[in-house]
Amino acid sequence: MLSSADERLTGRHVWDPLVRIGHWLLVTSVIAAWFTRHGGGIWHEVIGYAALAVVAVRLVWGMTGTRYARFADFVRGPRGTLAYARQMWRGAEPRHLGHNPLGGWMIIALIITVIVITISGWLYTTDRFWGVAWVDMLHSKSTDVLFVLVALHVAGVLYSSWRHRENLVAAMLHGRKRPEAEPQPVMSGRVLTERSADEYRSA
Numbered sequence: 001m002l003s004s005a006d007e008r009l010t011g012r013h014v015w016d017p018l019v020r021i022g023h024w025l026l027v028t029s030v031i032a033a034w035f036t037r038h039g040g041g042i043w044h045e046v047i048g049y050a051a052l053a054v055v056a057v058r059l060v061w062g063m064t065g066t067r068y069a070r071f072a073d074f075v076r077g078p079r080g081t082l083a084y085a086r087q088m089w090r091g092a093e094p095r096h097l098g099h100n101p102l103g104g105w106m107i108i109a110l111i112i113t114v115i116v117i118t119i120s121g122w123l124y125t126t127d128r129f130w131g132v133a134w135v136d137m138l139h140s141k142s143t144d145v146l147f148v149l150v151a152l153h154v155a156g157v158l159y160s161s162w163r164h165r166e167n168l169v170a171a172m173l174h175g176r177k178r179p180e181a182e183p184q185p186v187m188s189g190r191v192l193t194e195r196s197a198d199e200y201r202s203a
Contacts, residue, residue, distance in 0.1 A: 011176030014097055016066045018057070023172055026054045026114070030146070037143075045125060052118040055111055068097070074104035081105060095164045097177060103160075106153050113149060116142045 015023075029051035036044040062071040074096070076084070081101040087093040093100070099107065120139040123129040161168045171177045 011171075011174075012097065012179040013175055014068050014177045015172060015175040016069055017175070018061055018065065019069045020172055020175055022054050022058050022061070026051060026058075029054065030114075030150070045121070048118045048121045051114055055114050055118075058111065068099075071104075071108075074099035074101070075108065076101040076104060093163075097179075100160070103153075103156060106149065106156065110146070110149055110153065113142055113146045117146060 029047050033040075033044060033047045033051065036047060040047075061069050064070075067073055081104075084093055084101040088102070096103075117139060120135055120142065124132070124135050124139060129135045157168050160166075166178055
């Protein structure tokens with residue numbers, strides 16, 4: 001375990017390897033599925049199964065994994081989430097070492113959408129649901145929803161990276177972030193720390 005001095009130099013370990021690898025495997029699967037959606041045949045199906053497997057592992061790890069991987073650490077109730085959204089609107093949202101409340105719900109939305117896409121895609125390959133219009137439409141529309149969510153997710157990552165002066169994309173590669181004990185640079189207003197983020201954990 002790193003000391004406080006070491007953490008200041010190298011950053012605090014937040015995202016464990018399973019979270020990071022799963023994140024990038026899912027990103028790769030979504031991109032590959034998009035490029036094989038027409039004429040991809042068996043490859044498109046295999047990619048879909050791979051994406052579903054990644055999500056299944058993430059669901060288990062979200063209940064049994066390390067601190068910042070657990071849903072209990074970043075999924076807040078409506079009151080805490082709305083309070084965070086109001087603070088963000090005012091430009092005074094606290095920095096979270098893990099996912100912030102809005103980011104937490106974005107993860108849930110992405111997971112649910114990927115499940116709907118993969119299950120509807122699988123159904124369409126079965127004899128019973130082959131050629132059924134509503135299954136085809138569900139698969140197509142949920143894919144559209146996924147890319148809207150991805151765009152919002154990327155926008156949120158870029159905003160938080162700018163707002164709190166840290167590279168969140170890099171953090172999802174090496175797993176480290178600036179420790180909460182270090183003074184937090186923000187664009188304006190008061191200093192925001194992980195301690196203030198704890199207010200949302202009880203909401």
